[in-house]
Amino acid sequence: RKEVEQDPGPFNVPEGATVAFNCTYSNSASQSFFWYRQDCRKEPKLLMSVYSSGNEDGRFTAQLNRASQYISLLIRDSKLSDSATYLCVVTARENQGGKLIFGQGTELSVKP
Amino acid sequence: EAGVAQSPRYKIIEKRQSVAFWCNPISGHATLYWYQQILGQGPKLLIQFQNNGVVDDSQLPKDRFSAERLKGVDSTLKIQPAKLEDSAVYLCASSLDLGLAGGRNEQFFGPGTRLTVL
Numbered sequence: 001r002k003e004v005e006q007d008p009g010p011f012n013v014p015e016g017a018t019v020a021f022n023c024t025y026s027n028s029a030s031q032s033f034f035w036y037r038q039d040c041r042k043e044p045k046l047l048m049s050v051y052s053s054g055n056e057d058g059r060f061t062a063q064l065n066r067a068s069q070y071i072s073l074l075i076r077d078s079k080l081s082d083s084a085t086y087l088c089v090v091t092a093r094e095n096q097g098g099k100l101i102f103g104q105g106t107e108l109s110v111k112p
Numbered sequence: 113e114a115g116v117a118q119s120p121r122y123k124i125i126e127k128r129q130s131v132a133f134w135c136n137p138i139s140g141h142a143t144l145y146w147y148q149q150i151l152g153q154g155p156k157l158l159i160q161f162q163n164n165g166v167v168d169d170s171q172l173p174k175d176r177f178s179a180e181r182l183k184g185v186d187s188t189l190k191i192q193p194a195k196l197e198d199s200a201v202y203l204c205a206s207s208l209d210l211g212l213a214g215g216r217n218e219q220f221f222g223p224g225t226r227l228t229v230l
Contacts, residue, residue: 004154042223043203043221043222043223043224044155044203044221045221046218046219087154087155089154099157099160099168100145100155100157100219101157102154102155102156103154104152104153104154105153105154
């Protein structure tokens with residue numbers, strides 16, 4: 001079983017749509033959780049951290065369910081510029097020095 | 113503030129040849145990471161340095177891959193000899209310090225080196 005698994009893509013949605021990405025992780029000792037965004041042929045960049053209480057940043061909402069080992073990202077009112085691959089990322093235990101474990105990514109394509 | 117620098121940006125070699133990649137992290141960042149990203153997959157950590165010491169190299173194929181960070185700043189990743197399955201993007205990242213990621217330990221990635229092995 002992969003350590004971090006994401007919805008297989010790609011997701012093709014029209015502008016203005018709401019889209020949700022799901023992610024599960026296998027290590028219950030994982031400490032921190034993130035969503036990264038990676039544009040085509042570019043490096044990954046941190047989109048947002050994910051907290052147990054849920055957190056929102058503009059059109060983006062992230063949720064974490066530790067009991068189910070499940071993470072989600074909701075994008076409302078999709079823009080063309082949201083087209084990218086979204087990577088679900090968890091860290092290992094604290095004594096593993098911040099090692100990031102990435103999912104395989106889910107590609108999003110927003111069409112006019 | 114300058115970001116993480118990597119070179120070369122692209123490299124094409126034949127199998128069994130050797131190749132080296134260079135990374136210059138963000139100034140002041142103590143922790144440096146090398147990741148391998150194969151097409152269609154997420155990045156996978158190869159090796160992590162804290163200053164000039166290795167923190168984690170558990171996923172580095174040590175029979176052919178080596179990395180060093182002798183002065184605790186720049187780093188070099190080498191593959192010798194290369195195999196077809198080494199074709200990937202090699203990403204370097206840095207963070208201020210170790211510990212739980214996020215906040216002061218956010219990892220910043222360089223643009224990567226795209227390696228093609230023929």
